[in-house]
Amino acid sequence: MSTSILDTGIKVVRNVGGFTVGRGSLDHLPQFVEARRTVVGGQSQVVYLIDSYFTKHTELINRLGVRDGDVVQFVDATHEPTTDGIDAITAQIRKQTAGLPATIVGVGGGTTMDTAKAVANLLTNDGAAADYQGWDLVKVPGVHKIAVPTISGTGSEATRTCVMTNTKSGLKLGMNSDYTVFDQMVLDPDLTATVPRNQYFYTGMDAYIHCIEALAGSYRNAVGDAYSRETVKLCQQVFLAEDMMSVQAREQLMVASYLGGCAIATSYVGVVHPFSAGLSVVLGLHHCIANCIALNALAEFYPAEHAEFRLMLEKQKVSLPSGVCANLSDDQYNRLVAATVVHAKPLTNALGENFRDILTDERVIDIFRRM
Amino acid sequence: MSTSILDTGIKVVRNVGGFTVGRGSLDHLPQFVEARRTVVGGQSQVVYLIDSYFTKHTELINRLGVRDGDVVQFVDATHEPTTDGIDAITAQIRKQTAGLPATIVGVGGGTTMDTAKAVANLLTNDGAAADYQGWDLVKVPGVHKIAVPTISGTGSEATRTCVMTNTKSGLKLGMNSDYTVFDQMVLDPDLTATVPRNQYFYTGMDAYIHCIEALAGSYRNAVGDAYSRETVKLCQQVFLAEDMMSVQAREQLMVASYLGGCAIATSYVGVVHPFSAGLSVVLGLHHCIANCIALNALAEFYPAEHAEFRLMLEKQKVSLPSGVCANLSDDQYNRLVAATVVHAKPLTNALGENFRDILTDERVIDIFRRM
Numbered sequence: 001m002s003t004s005i006l007d008t009g010i011k012v013v014r015n016v017g018g019f020t021v022g023r024g025s026l027d028h029l030p031q032f033v034e035a036r037r038t039v040v041g042g043q044s045q046v047v048y049l050i051d052s053y054f055t056k057h058t059e060l061i062n063r064l065g066v067r068d069g070d071v072v073q074f075v076d077a078t079h080e081p082t083t084d085g086i087d088a089i090t091a092q093i094r095k096q097t098a099g100l101p102a103t104i105v106g107v108g109g110g111t112t113m114d115t116a117k118a119v120a121n122l123l124t125n126d127g128a129a130a131d132y133q134g135w136d137l138v139k140v141p142g143v144h145k146i147a148v149p150t151i152s153g154t155g156s157e158a159t160r161t162c163v164m165t166n167t168k169s170g171l172k173l174g175m176n177s178d179y180t181v182f183d184q185m186v187l188d189p190d191l192t193a194t195v196p197r198n199q200y201f202y203t204g205m206d207a208y209i210h211c212i213e214a215l216a217g218s219y220r221n222a223v224g225d226a227y228s229r230e231t232v233k234l235c236q237q238v239f240l241a242e243d244m245m246s247v248q249a250r251e252q253l254m255v256a257s258y259l260g261g262c263a264i265a266t267s268y269v270g271v272v273h274p275f276s277a278g279l280s281v282v283l284g285l286h287h288c289i290a291n292c293i294a295l296n297a298l299a300e301f302y303p304a305e306h307a308e309f310r311l312m313l314e315k316q317k318v319s320l321p322s323g324v325c326a327n328l329s330d331d332q333y334n335r336l337v338a339a340t341v342v343h344a345k346p347l348t349n350a351l352g353e354n355f356r357d358i359l360t361d362e363r364v365i366d367i368f369r370r371m
Numbered sequence: 372m373s374t375s376i377l378d379t380g381i382k383v384v385r386n387v388g389g390f391t392v393g394r395g396s397l398d399h400l401p402q403f404v405e406a407r408r409t410v411v412g413g414q415s416q417v418v419y420l421i422d423s424y425f426t427k428h429t430e431l432i433n434r435l436g437v438r439d440g441d442v443v444q445f446v447d448a449t450h451e452p453t454t455d456g457i458d459a460i461t462a463q464i465r466k467q468t469a470g471l472p473a474t475i476v477g478v479g480g481g482t483t484m485d486t487a488k489a490v491a492n493l494l495t496n497d498g499a500a501a502d503y504q505g506w507d508l509v510k511v512p513g514v515h516k517i518a519v520p521t522i523s524g525t526g527s528e529a530t531r532t533c534v535m536t537n538t539k540s541g542l543k544l545g546m547n548s549d550y551t552v553f554d555q556m557v558l559d560p561d562l563t564a565t566v567p568r569n570q571y572f573y574t575g576m577d578a579y580i581h582c583i584e585a586l587a588g589s590y591r592n593a594v595g596d597a598y599s600r601e602t603v604k605l606c607q608q609v610f611l612a613e614d615m616m617s618v619q620a621r622e623q624l625m626v627a628s629y630l631g632g633c634a635i636a637t638s639y640v641g642v643v644h645p646f647s648a649g650l651s652v653v654l655g656l657h658h659c660i661a662n663c664i665a666l667n668a669l670a671e672f673y674p675a676e677h678a679e680f681r682l683m684l685e686k687q688k689v690s691l692p693s694g695v696c697a698n699l700s701d702d703q704y705n706r707l708v709a710a711t712v713v714h715a716k717p718l719t720n721a722l723g724e725n726f727r728d729i730l731t732d733e734r735v736i737d738i739f740r741r742m
């Protein structure tokens with residue numbers, strides 16, 4: 001393994017096509033959509049995939065520029081995407097559209113945006129979602145797609161993956177492909193004003209946690225470091241401010257989410273994400289809250305960042321669930337260990353190739369018990 | 372004028388399609404080029420526009436993947452691009468190619484990359500370069516194009532413009548268009564190892580100076596601020612290091628140049644660039660050295676940054692020309708004033724709408740006299 005922070009080999013990184021940023025930028029969405037209709041021939045349909053939260057907050061929907069004949073499909077974000085779920089939505093959209101849509105607009109958080117990315121690929125590539133879990137398996141470009149995030153932190157708006165759990169095997173793996181990257185983003189901080197405070201915090205910390213892990217790792221490069229450093233700085237400004245949900249803070253967190261997503265493309269995570277994955281796989285916890293619970297128990301690996309995280313929790317008066325791994329069965333603890341140590345790349349990035357000398361079964365279980 | 376740092380209105384920003392970063396990444400260029408030949412039908416020609424410096428350093432050319440029938444055209448970067456110069460190169464390439472090339476590869480600094488961008492637009496848009504000086508005048512997408520910077524700082528690899536001086540009117544203005552943005556970048560720090568030290572410094576400071584001006588301005592947004600802040604940080608790491616041309620520093624400056632280019636897209640410059648423009652227009656100084664000379668005389672507007680700049684000069688043992696405006700004629704001083712204060716947008720950004728109350732003719736001349 002290299003010791004130079006710059007010698008990480010070559011990566012080809014695809015950027016999001018473009019973006020609009022600022023309060024009220026959602027009002028530009030209809031013109032982006034109309035431009036796409038013009039490109040493909042005027043009368044083409046548009047598909048809107050929208051977080052089902054907005055079935056009860058319809059004022060947003062009225063601003064999207066939906067026309068007669070367009071498809072509006074709500075996405076239930078209670079559970080993170082599964083391959084069968086993606087296939088079902090794809091089939092429904094195929095039924096409701098004549099030919100390919102001019103664009104797919106994903107309005108929501110990581111689950112909704114990941115769904116939009118996956119469906120866009122499947123409309124032009126034969127087969128099922130599970131066929132494309134992995135790296136560079138998508139054969140041809142998907143349908144044009146636009147991200148409209150309504151919560152900040154996952155970086156889905158910027159990344160080349162869309163995470164799905166395989167309904168049969170349980171494998172949690174995305175369609176990692178240049179074709180998965182959005183063509184356009186609309187970053188309007190007004191859209192995150194109504195997010196519940198705890199959820200806003202947990203999701204925002206996804207960007208922070210990824211980047212502190214990347215910066216502490218041994219696989220590094222100058223672009224990833226730059227994005228990670230700026231993401232951490234923005235998160236500090238947001239979560240150490242008096243009000244993490246001021247207009248300014250919400251715009252900053254939206255930018256942190258985007259740049260954090262850019263950082264993901266050129267770096268690896270560390271110890272937090274593998275433990276978080278264990279919590280998700282064995283106990284069904286959502287990714288973002290699981291990250292926070294994991295970091296909270298990993299002070300020994302990230303002492304300074306852990307202290308800062310505790311300060312952020314306190315400053316924003318956000319509470320974390322505790323005792324989530326108390327009184328589990330031996331079988332559950334063993335499954336937690338297995339679901340954690342399987343993540344060899346990030347653990348090697350953080351601890352070296354012999355990470356199992358450090359993360360023994362006993363130590364892993366001990367850490368989980370503290371959560 | 373707004374006083375909120377976030378209320379800058381909405382901007383639609385187009386990103387570079389994608390990039391490769393790291394030592395040796397030039398070796399990936401042939402595969403990018405071949406991929407483009409495949410997309411357009413296999414036998415298509417490729418155009419290489421290369422800084423004429425490399426006529427004497429041909430080992431680079433052997434690594435570009437040039438095939439029989441491709442066009443290799445050297446660009447003389449002694450002078451910055453003119454509209455007539457661009458038209459002449461475009462005409463030459465039209466003669467040497469049958470149909471549109473699969474891609475245009477620009478290998479060099481700001482002048483060469485800007486030339487590649489302008490020629491790519493003109494091959495698909497009728498008329499002459501001068502017809503497209505301005506904003507969003509380019510009608511249809513240009514030819515696919517790849518940037519291979521061999522010096523860092525201008526940000527040309529990332530921006531939506533290609534600066535040209537109009538041969539007839541003297542107007543210095545680019546083709547500002549989404550179509551001007553590169554499709555791909557190859558960021559290989561090995562390519563900047565042989566740049567003369569002074570030139571390396573002056574050009575690198577283009578990124579630094581733009582971003583300190585942007586951060587001191589009143590027109591701001593969260594994305595521009597993030598890019599600018601990180602660019603300044605990288606420049607500090609490079610130019611306050613023992614050796615600004617170590618492998619690590621050259622990679623960091625390459626990233627700073629890219630992110631500084633991204634920052635330009637969403638921000639305005641300040642007082643330095645207008646004075647620098649005066650030096651270029653009236654005395655023919657190149658953009659990057661003119662920036663340095665201007666900042667050196669503008670301590671009263673940027674005290675902290677000026678002090679840091681002096682420290683960088685000293686640390687890297689780089690010298691600046693002095694007395695460049697000594698003993699000019701009254702007419703020349705008047706032309707310097709006119710060529711400076713015409714830049715109302717950046718000067719308003721820095722000093723407010725009534726900037727002429729601060730920048731009186733006498734004061735402007737006094738500042739030039741100090742250069």
